Amino acid sequence: MATGYVYHELYGWHDTGTHAGLVPADPRRGVQPFRHFENPEAKRRVHELVVATGLLDKLTRLAPRPATDDEILLVHTPGHLQRLTDANDTGGDAGDGGSPFGRGSLDIARLAIGGVVRSVEAVLDQEVDNAYALIRPPGHHAVPDSGMGFCMLANIAIAVQAARRTRGVGRIAVVDIDVHHGNGTQTVFWEDRDVLALSLHQDRVFPPNSGFVTERGAGEGFGYTLNLPLPPGTGTGGYLEAMRRVVLPALHRYRPDLIMVAAGFDANALDPLARMMLTPRGYREIARMLVDAAAELCDGRIVCAHEGGYDEAYVPFCAHAVIEVLAGVEEPFPDPFRFDNLGQQELQPHQEAAIEAAEELVDDICGPDAGQPAPHDGPPLPG
Numbered sequence: 001m002a003t004g005y006v007y008h009e010l011y012g013w014h015d016t017g018t019h020a021g022l023v024p025a026d027p028r029r030g031v032q033p034f035r036h037f038e039n040p041e042a043k044r045r046v047h048e049l050v051v052a053t054g055l056l057d058k059l060t061r062l063a064p065r066p067a068t069d070d071e072i073l074l075v076h077t078p079g080h081l082q083r084l085t086d087a088n089d090t091g092g093d094a095g096d097g098g099s100p101f102g103r104g105s106l107d108i109a110r111l112a113i114g115g116v117v118r119s120v121e122a123v124l125d126q127e128v129d130n131a132y133a134l135i136r137p138p139g140h141h142a143v144p145d146s147g148m149g150f151c152m153l154a155n156i157a158i159a160v161q162a163a164r165r166t167r168g169v170g171r172i173a174v175v176d177i178d179v180h181h182g183n184g185t186q187t188v189f190w191e192d193r194d195v196l197a198l199s200l201h202q203d204r205v206f207p208p209n210s211g212f213v214t215e216r217g218a219g220e221g222f223g224y225t226l227n228l229p230l231p232p233g234t235g236t237g238g239y240l241e242a243m244r245r246v247v248l249p250a251l252h253r254y255r256p257d258l259i260m261v262a263a264g265f266d267a268n269a270l271d272p273l274a275r276m277m278l279t280p281r282g283y284r285e286i287a288r289m290l291v292d293a294a295a296e297l298c299d300g301r302i303v304c305a306h307e308g309g310y311d312e313a314y315v316p317f318c319a320h321a322v323i324e325v326l327a328g329v330e331e332p333f334p335d336p337f338r339f340d341n342l343g344q345q346e347l348q349p350h351q352e353a354a355i356e357a358a359e360e361l362v363d364d365i366c367g368p369d370a371g372q373p374a375p376h377d378g379p380p381l382p383g
């Protein structure tokens with residue numbers, strides 16, 4: 001099994017400044033300069049762990065290239081790209097006041113998108129079986145006309161649209177396991193039945209009041225957005241039940257040609273930006289289910305793109321577990337933290353109720369032979 005792997009040192013040079021976590025440093029408000037939660041360290045330490053354990057030797061390095069304006073405009077408005085371009089010499093904010101970036105960050109964001117595009121192309125062209133893009137800045141909150149939630153541009157959504165254009169891929173499922181709602185991906189594909197947007201997240205963390213089970217898409221895309229907001233405190237038991245009863249049945253009904261994973265690790269038991277309890281073992285099991293589903297449904301084609309995850313010490317072990325599964329490593333690297341025995345790691349009744357509410361919606365998802373014309377069944381458009 002060949003697993004593609006993208007990482008570039010410049011991903012760590014995207015400068016989010018001196019915020020105290022989330023709050024702009026300001027001595028007048030008593031906010032001492034510190035560092036932004038979305039800083040390079042968690043991702044850099046994922047890469048260093050992948051090198052240090054020797055996992056890198058089992059991976060196929062893929063070199064990212066910068067995404068073009070054309071690719072970015074497959075998803076974003078010209079106005080949003082222009083605002084980022086105008087601020088690229090000075091630094092600024094990507095649009096919501098909570099997504100700071102430094103000089104040259106647009107160049108790095110282009111390289112992040114390009115890392116996902118390259119991964120998808122390598123998988124579709126059978127250069128590798130599957131791939132992990134360890135990129136930064138993240139992307140799943142960015143909407144067409146604005147950045148949001150530390151995200152400048154919608155990395156995965158752009159890669160999806162680029163793959164449809166250049167490779168003529170029919171149906172793509174995006175499984176978002178970041179602890180925050182994948183609102184950007186949902187917005188882009190709201191009326192599109194050729195992309196199944198699935199998001200598992202902690203109920204109403206970010207964006208606030210977003211990601212309800214009742215948000216299901218519209219028009220032709222109705223039913224092809226599926227949200228599963230889980231109660232705070234959900235651990236491995238609740239997540240695996242959600243995978244078994246919602247995500248896997250949804251994938252099996254939809255029968256995608258490619259599975260994309262918004263691989264956020266902020267549902268980990270130590271994360272500062274959420275209150276869930278996943279461990280490396282939990283992430284490993286989730287990854288195994290997704291890899292097995294890809295093997296059954298789409299010749300193993302699965303591409304993970306890194307999103308959030310803010311505990312610098314713990315995230316590396318969570319991400320390492322997922323990359324091991326992609327690479328078919330049988331003997332996992334030991335988890336030194338041992339949070340698998342935390343109280344209530346097993347499924348709780350109120351978590352089950354949330355899972356049931358989403359489970360009822362899975363039957364509305366139709367496979368490729370549902371009788372409606374696939375909008376993209378012609379030859380691939382020129383790239």
Ligand code: ZN
Binds near residue numbers: 178180309
């Ligand atoms: Zn997140």
